[in-house]
Amino acid sequence: MSEVKIHSLFPIPIFHCKLENYQETNSELLNYILELQKKDKIGNNHSNRGGWHSKNLDIVNEGPPINFINKSKDFLKHIITNGFGWKYVPNKQRVVAMWAIINSKNSFNVSHNHQNCYLSAAYYVKKPQNSGDITFYDPKEVRTYRSPRIEKYTDYSREAMTIKPEEGDLIVFPSYLYHEVGVNLSEENRVIISFNVDIDY
Numbered sequence: 731m732s733e734v735k736i737h738s739l740f741p742i743p744i745f746h747c748k749l750e751n752y753q754e755t756n757s758e759l760l761n762y763i764l765e766l767q768k769k770d771k772i773g774n775n776h777s778n779r780g781g782w783h784s785k786n787l788d789i790v791n792e793g794p795p796i797n798f799i800n801k802s803k804d805f806l807k808h809i810i811t812n813g814f815g816w817k818y819v820p821n822k823q824r825v826v827a828m829w830a831i832i833n834s835k836n837s838f839n840v841s842h843n844h845q846n847c848y849l850s851a852a853y854y855v856k857k858p859q860n861s862g863d864i865t866f867y868d869p870k871e872v873r874t875y876r877s878p879r880i881e882k883y884t885d886y887s888r889e890a891m892t893i894k895p896e897e898g899d900l901i902v903f904p905s906y907l908y909h910e911v912g913v914n915l916s917e918e919n920r921v922i923i924s925f926n927v928d929i930d931y
């Protein structure tokens with residue numbers, strides 16, 4: 731057999747970076763989120779099972795989320811222009827919703843995707859060991875209708891992939907991708923910020 735060439739068609743990107751000086755950002759965000767929780771103990775209920783899910787954050791008036799968006803801007807621009815090659819028009823791509831989630835012990839997030847936007851993100855404010863990682867599912871559902879027995883998962887047979895983020899990591903993915911978060915098995919809270927980005931010319 732001569733050298734085998736594989737054309738990997740239509741890969742799905744998950745962009746992952748560490749925010750600069752994230753410790754500073756995280757302490758500001760953590761204080762802000764804990765204050766929000768004190769004021770609104772019930773919050774919202776979406777994909778979370780247990781824990782606390784905030785209402786949408788005020789990204790127009792509140793300092794901590796605005797500072798965080800400003801710190802994420804270059805990464806988002808890079809994804810839009812270099813990653814996808816989408817047309818970049820200043821002020822036309824917007825964070826349309828942002829919220830915080832505190833997963834206390836034994837809480838988790840069921841599989842879901844984010845609608846009415848192009849990009850979605852998770853940012854890790856507090857991520858103790860064994861507090862739950864994020865798993866993404868292959869959106870090519872037709873592939874799961876039937877499958878031979880798999881001996882070794884490769885990029886072409888894998889149907890799910892778990893990413894283990896650390897504090898200060900920002901993960902951006904196409905909004906259509908289904909994802910879930912594992913059970914928090916640690917004694918400490920896991921705290922994240924999540925947001926959606928829309929592009930509207």
Ligand SMILES: [Fe+2]
Nearest residue numbers: 842844909924
């Ligand atoms: Fe999500």
